[in-house]
Amino acid sequence: xxxxxxxxxxxxxxxxxxxxxxxxxxxxxxxxxxxxxxxxxxxxxxxxxxxxxxxxxxxxxxxxxxxxxxxxxxxxxxxxxxxxxxxxxxxxxxxxxxxxxxxxxx
Amino acid sequence: xxxxxxxxxxxxxxxxxxxxxxxxxxxxxxxxxxxxxxxxxxxxxxxxxxxxxxxxxxxxxxxxxxxxxxxxxxxxxxxxxxxxxxxxxxxxxxxxxxxxxxxxxxxxxxxxxxxxxxxxxx
Numbered sequence: 551x552x553x554x555x556x557x558x559x560x561x562x563x564x565x566x567x568x569x570x571x572x573x574x575x576x577x578x579x580x581x582x583x584x585x586x587x588x589x590x591x592x593x594x595x596x597x598x599x600x601x602x603x604x605x606x607x608x609x610x611x612x613x614x615x616x617x618x619x620x621x622x623x624x625x626x627x628x629x630x631x632x633x634x635x636x637x638x639x640x641x642x643x644x645x646x647x648x649x650x651x652x653x654x655x656x
Numbered sequence: 657x658x659x660x661x662x663x664x665x666x667x668x669x670x671x672x673x674x675x676x677x678x679x680x681x682x683x684x685x686x687x688x689x690x691x692x693x694x695x696x697x698x699x700x701x702x703x704x705x706x707x708x709x710x711x712x713x714x715x716x717x718x719x720x721x722x723x724x725x726x727x728x729x730x731x732x733x734x735x736x737x738x739x740x741x742x743x744x745x746x747x748x749x750x751x752x753x754x755x756x757x758x759x760x761x762x763x764x765x766x767x768x769x770x771x772x773x774x775x776x777x778x
Contacts, residue, residue: 551717583764585701592750592768593701599763636701640763643714645691645703 552641554648561654568624570651572637575618582620584613585636587650593636597622629655658683660769662751664736668776674738678751678769685709685732687757691765692725692736694747702747707734708759741776748773 555573562568572582582600585593595604597613600620610625620639624631632655637648664676678690692704705715707725715723724737738745749772752765 581763585765592771593765594768595764595766598766604766638701638764640761644716645693645706647701647703650700 552639552644552646554637554639554646556635556637556648556651558649559652559654561656562624562627564629564655565626568627568631568653568655570622570624570635570637570653572620572622572648573618574620574639574646577618577620577639578616580615580639580641582613582615582637582639584611584620584622585638586631587634587636596635624653627653627655631655658753658767660751660753660767662749662769662772664749664772664774666772666774668741668774670742670776670778671740672776674741674745674749674774674776675735676749676751676772676774677733677735680732680753684757685729687759689754689756689761690727690734691752691754693750693752693765694745695750695771696744696747704736704738704749706754710759712759743776746774746776 583598586596587593596611600615612623614621634650636650659681662678686709689706689708691706705725707713727734751769753767755766756762
């Protein structure tokens with residue numbers, strides 16, 4: 551079965567750039583998206599179809615997807631961005647999530 | 657503003673059947689794919705399966721033998737049944753929508769329910 555691999559944790563200082571990766575076989579040939587989840591809340595999509603940002607999501611969130619890796623980049627990271635982030639893709643008519651990355655802003 | 661409201665039993669015994677329902681309020685039901693997704697406490701997200709208004713389904717192969725997702729278009733609702741539950745099925749269960757209209761996929765979920773915690777314990 552298809553797998554998406556994320557680092558369990560990423561740390562970043564306020565104002566710096568955070569990058570979270572998501573790896574999967576030929577992931578660049580699929581659409582990837584990213585969700586932000588804060589404690590006790592439902593996930594919220596921050597990037598969809600590799601690079602698109604939904605309305606209401608700050609411009610500091612951006613995405614890319616090429617080869618075997620999709621990347622979520624948060625520029626000028628703020629304390630409010632501290633959360634769990636999940637990548638997601640489709641493979642063979644099924645949805646696959648990455649294991650999640652806890653972003654710590656310190 | 658479209659909202660998803662979900663409900664169902666929160667405490668089950670091993671071997672029982674989990675049943676949850678998700679209702680769509682304030683927007684269109686037809687033309688979308690609707691999914692169930694779960695998250696064990698402290699762990700990641702797992703997709704369970706999806707259905708559209710016509711009843712066409714796709715399931716996670718790892719759960720397919722125990723899962724049934726059904727739809728009631730007259731009530732703008734869809735439901736999840738998961739049989740023979742064990743403690744490993746303890747999770748928050750979410751309903752969610754793929755925003756593509758017209759029997760298609762945009763490959764992400766733009767709308768999520770608030771989640772229902774289901775605990776399996778003897």
